[in-house]
Amino acid sequence: MDIKGVSSNSGFTQNLNQMRKEESKNAPSAKDSIEISAEAKGLAKTDPSSQRLEEISQKIQNKFYESDAVISKVADAILKEIQK
Numbered sequence: 001m002d003i004k005g006v007s008s009n010s011g012f013t014q015n016l017n018q019m020r021k022e023e024s025k026n027a028p029s030a031k032d033s034i035e036i037s038a039e040a041k042g043l044a045k046t047d048p049s050s051q052r053l054e055e056i057s058q059k060i061q062n063k064f065y066e067s068d069a070v071i072s073k074v075a076d077a078i079l080k081e082i083q084k
């Protein structure tokens with residue numbers, strides 16, 4: 001058996017270069033932007049899910065979830081689920 005090594009397949013590298021060019025064309029440009037109206041911002045503040053998210057965010061900042069009571073409650077729930 002005679003192995004001559006790896007050939008330089010220029011077709012492969014050309015295809016790879018072409019794919020990279022196409023990917024760069026599809027990448028978002030630095031000019032993309034988004035604008036949120038004052039009405040939409042107001043609606044977001046009154047949305048119950050965003051209010052709940054704010055409550056959770058405050059609890060995280062206040063380290064509520066790091067308390068022994070919360071950790072114990074979570075551990076109990078995990079054990080209960082495992083034992084099913």
